[in-house]
Amino acid sequence: MRRKEIGNKVLLAVTGGVAAYKSLEILRLLVKKGINVKVVITRGGERFVTPFSFLSLGAEEVYTDNDQFSIINGSSIHLALSRWSDLIAVVPATADFIAKVASGISDSLLLTTLLASKKPVIVAPSMNENMLLHPATQRNIEILKGFGYKIIEPDEGFLADLAKGKGRLKDPEDIFEEILVELTPKKLKGLKVLVTCGATREYIDPVRFITNGSSGKMGIAFAKVARRFGADVTLIAAHTTEKLPMGMKILRVDKTEELFEVVTDEVKKCDLLIMAAAPSDYRPEEMLHNKLPKLPELTIKLVSTVDVLKEASKYKDNKIFVGFALQTNNIIENAKKKLEEKNLDYVLGNSIENIGSDLGKVILMDRFGNISEFEGDKESIAEFVLSKIFKF
Structure with a gap:
């Protein structure tokens, strides 16, 4: 029997990177753990994965940018989602997404939800090594860290173009573990x-x-x-x-x-x-x-x-x-x-x-x-x- 003492509502956000399919495995792990998951997919993310894929694996709801101006129980959707979640996990996070968050841009459902949220945020970047190491991207990642976001550094390995370098999305099980770390009350802190x-x-x-x-x-x-x-x-x-x-x-x-x-x-x-x-x-x-x-x-x-x-x-x-x-x-x-x-x-x-x-x-x-x-x-x-x- 699982002890039900951890936060149990995760908003899983998927942006438009090749590694978007790996977010399906993270959803599966979260659902297996008994955590309630809603999903937001950006317009770019929809080019790689579909809402039906997440629904078939146990997501409660899946939202896209077409829902940006919807109302849920009398509240704008981005406010409702920011209040509902115990944590927001962005997997994968593209260079474009990271740049927009760092600049405070809110031209999508995901970005407006993040601006409205005071909950913990995990960001798992995934992109080509040149894009990752570009000074602009590194600056933007540091800005997100300054916001209090937890950045899960990508691994080295084969990337989308079969070149080897840093930028490969962290293993889904490692990302899942970091989500659990953020959700669990710190009853053994200092031990x-x-x-x-x-x-x-x-x-x-x-x-x-x-x-x-x-x-x-x-x-x-x-x-x-x-x-x-x-x-x-x-x-x-x-x-x-x-x-x-x-x-x-x-x-x-x-x-x-x-x-x-x-x-x-x-x-x-x-x-x-x-x-x-x-x-x-x-x-x-x-x-x-x-x-x-x-x-x-x-x-x-x-x-x-x-x-x-x-x-x-x-x-x-x-x-x-x-x-x-x-x-x-x-x-x-x-x-x-x-x-x-x-x-x-x-x-x-x-x-x-x-x-x-x-x-x-x-x-x-x-x-x-x-x-x-x-x-x-x-x-x-x-x-x-x-x-x-x-x-x-």
Whole structure:
């Protein structure tokens, strides 16, 4: 079940760039999250995408410049839309649009709506590199920043003319994430959160290693959700199957020993540690420096790796520590044992069915033995756990 505590009304604005079709994916993600979306398409935007495309994907209403002088419930449409929305996201934003906003021009429904709005505005530019880097465009972007608009810098990559350069629209999932950051109340503002994620590797030789099936999804979900709630997040990432989030400090590690070194350094600076990484429990006693040839059989002596969470507890003081107990049976008993042995405040118990899945069923146990159960997607699990810890 999703916690319904975020702003839930987004006005998605689409201007006339080749990347306009990517706004359809952003709409899909917003609707899937339970957010109400209305769409404004400029005259240029209609050359690339149609109102029907947005309606078919769940938009409540779609407006064009033909509606500029319409009345909604007794108000001019641009005033009604500016009051209705919790946030306006312009995806993609062309050089022409950016120039007009910077100059205060209001010759379209979108531009008049922006002038009338006091709500947060996200602008995601997309254009040819020469246009983006032109001094006029750079000046105009700075003016928009001065208005308080959040600018999502475009990526480098192949552009519309197949030339490679800066100007490619940011990935829709990244833009979606920035929308959620803007909409979510900052209940963890000022909190420093350290999250670990992914599986470490212990090498037999330069190409073979021991690892586990952790995807890193749970830790990434915690990092995203904590950032949405306003926390200052550091993510220590071992090997993951998921793209790492933007907007936070990312530290990459490979082996368990590296994870230990980085965690024991960073934990001194945090208020909350969420140890979602899955360190390998064993490593070869010796790593071979050359690739081992295929043999009829092979015996490898394994030794224990460092217990990262137990060692980190030496720096606990008044910090809050959250650990994970992945078990094949006796989840509650094993979670309680880990809670006591690792000096944790909370432990999240789950089963192997959760590995790599977008969904999960977990139990949360605190140091007093109180147990709560929750089932949902991993971001919802993260919201549930953080709300339990900080009582919101």
